[in-house]
Amino acid sequence: MVRLTVDLIAKNSNLKPRKEETLVQCLKKITHINFSDRNIDSIDDLSLCKNLSVLYLYDNRISQVTNLNYTTNLTHLYLQNNCISCIENLSSLKKLEKLYLGGNYIAVVEGLEGLEELRELHVESQRLPLGEKLLFDPRTLRSLAKSLSTLNISNNNIDDIKDLEMLENLNHLIAVDNQLMHVKDLEVLLRKLMKLWKMDLNGNPVCLKPKYRDRLILMSKSLEFLDGKEIKNLERQFLMNWKASKEAKKISKKRRNRSEDQNNSYISNFETIHHIVPVYYPQVGKPKVVFFSDVQRYLGKASSKFSQEDKTTITEDIGNLSLKESESLLTKTDIHEPHLLQNPKVKENLSENKE
Template identity: 65%
Template sequence: MVRLNVDLIAKSSSCSKKKGNCSLAQYLKKLTHLNFSNKNIEEIDDISACKNLSVIYLYDNHIKQICNLSFAYNLTHLYMQNNSITHIENLADVRKLCKLYLGGNSIMVVEGLEQLSELKELHLEGQRLPRGEKLLFDPRTLLSLSESLIVLNISNNNIDEIRDLVVLRNLTRFSATNNQLQDVQELEVVCSQWPQLRRMDLSGNPACHKPKYRDRLITVCKRLVDLDGKEINELSRQFLINWKASKEAKKKMQDEQLMTAQITHPFPDSGMRSFL
């Protein structure tokens, strides 16, 4: 079993080249970036001597558990995509973390992030889920990320609804491609509560083939500049907004006329019934 530990770091070429005349302890203490991607690592051992780590690259390994990172108070970026992780855990002490990459693992529930009040990006695309299962979200985690999170990637996770994500009101980029989203009205309701949203990609979902799908989302997302990889023309958006307002005004007028007619003639004669 390959473990990420101080000995492995010491044996790495980067260490031997950069250490120079300083001691190993001094080198480890100064280390801010650690790159052990694609090294067949299965476990994170004690690396607490690297007290000043800010970026860790551990993608494309065989790691099953996020652990032994509680010492990394300065950690801001953690790349652990394409491993064998099943749970998001043991990150409560890494409170400066702002970017977390966990795509391509086997995570079933988005949880355990309640203490990460500075997390800005969360990447969870392509989880290896059991057949028929979908990626789920712990409401406590979503609520804790409601102020900080601006980028969310949940593509290719068999997701069929996103109503729980409505609390993420500061999202600017949202990617949920190749899922099972079908309800355009739900998408309208949720996206209308994301006033900062500028880029969204929902391509590969059944909803994309529904009538007026693009028009409806462009209308409710006032700051959206790109939908499904296609730029949004501001003149087109304004035309759609005006068209929707005109349609709603016309419907309101018709409803008022109908109500007035019913009040004026509560018991319509045959002629009035034919008119109605």
């Protein structure tokens, strides 16, 4: 295995010091170091490289980030495809702007408190145990809320990104090939991320949901690119008009239903007050309706004057009068069943009608 040291850097950096310059002075001039794919497994003290701003260490075997405390001018750090399982020892890199950690073994995004200049964070494709997903430490997210503008969390089995809503200055989110399922969750996120103008979600189950693209475009006025495709003004305006028309139809339908409910309520109240009882006879035409409400009110008022037997007699007499009146209206043509002719009252009424 190989350890990254200043001697190794000096040998491989093609340094050509002047006659009066020492190695230390030459190391101070170095701004970029590229030791990618060199089987490096650890980092030695690089404090002599005081002006180092870009460090390429991807495709190595580094398991722990160490000895970068004095590289305070570092702005870009590339550590993809190593063996790192924990983000640590980076708090002193106050000028760090871009951090690349994709393809490692990181389970939790943490340890980035104090990196107030960090604009890009790439933690895609972590090699996690089966069934596990990448998590976010709220403390780290809060510390990056003001600075972070680009976040790459692709291919990490993530099914929920609501925690990202505190990243108020995020303008580019890359979350392809995850397990995001619900459009509503994305709508909630877009309400919070007012500066997000580019979002890539290809490869998530949510992309197959009906109206997925339309709903996200309607939710975010700042979004300009979705899944690699530009959102044109004409497309957004069309969707906004469609939504307005749909809402207008809903309001109209609610008003119509409310009016119908009021009418139905009036009819129901009328029937309750008057106690309408339909009485059907074997005749052509509409059924006759008998109103018993006045009778009932009369019996109710007279309950103190008459006994129960008297009230029963009065009710029967009124019923007989109603039936007699109805039967008197029957004609022979109204009778559709022959057995009704056997009724003496019906025969008598028929004979009177003939005369």
